[in-house]
Amino acid sequence: MRTRMKLAAITLDCPDPLALAEFYQQATGFEPHPKSDADFAGLTREDGLLLGFQRVDDYRAPRWPDQTVPQQAHMCFDVPDLDEAEARLLELGAGKPDHQPHDPTRARVLTDPAGHPFCICLDSPRG
Known part of the structure; x- marks a missing residue:
């Protein structure tokens, strides 16, 4: 019998956990974790997935690509609409690198306020 694992949390290093949690809370609608503080902040999704943000002294943002x-x-x-999602995320403080390796009608690379790259992809059934 194989042990099945269920993803429970994803944690990102950053200089300001509360600020990055606020960005992702506005972007995703996940609920703030009640025990969030200046050293570790979290957001939870309805199914229990935790998106965490931990303070790192001397944090250096990724340099993508x-x-x-x-x-x-x-x-x-x-996302259901790439243009709408991109505009909203840029308004929230995301960045858009010049290097875009994907078909822009299917996916785009953005960076969060701490510099982590992430993609927004046109929502479609996965095969």
Whole structure:
């Protein structure tokens, strides 16, 4: 019998956990974790998934696509409308790197306020 694992949490390093949690809370609608503080903040999804943000002294933001400071993690979010999602995320403080390796009608790379790259992908059934 194989042991099945269920993803319970994803945690990102950052300089300001509460600020990054606020960005992702506005972007995703996940609920703030009640025990969030200046050193570790979290958001929870209805199914229990925790998106965490931990303070790191001397944090260095990833340099995407350059790997002098590697991205170390990469998240993708499905969205129903790429243009609408991109505009809203940029308004919330996301950045948009010049390098866009995907078909822009299917996916786009953005960076969160702490520099982590993430993709927004046109929501479609996965095969």
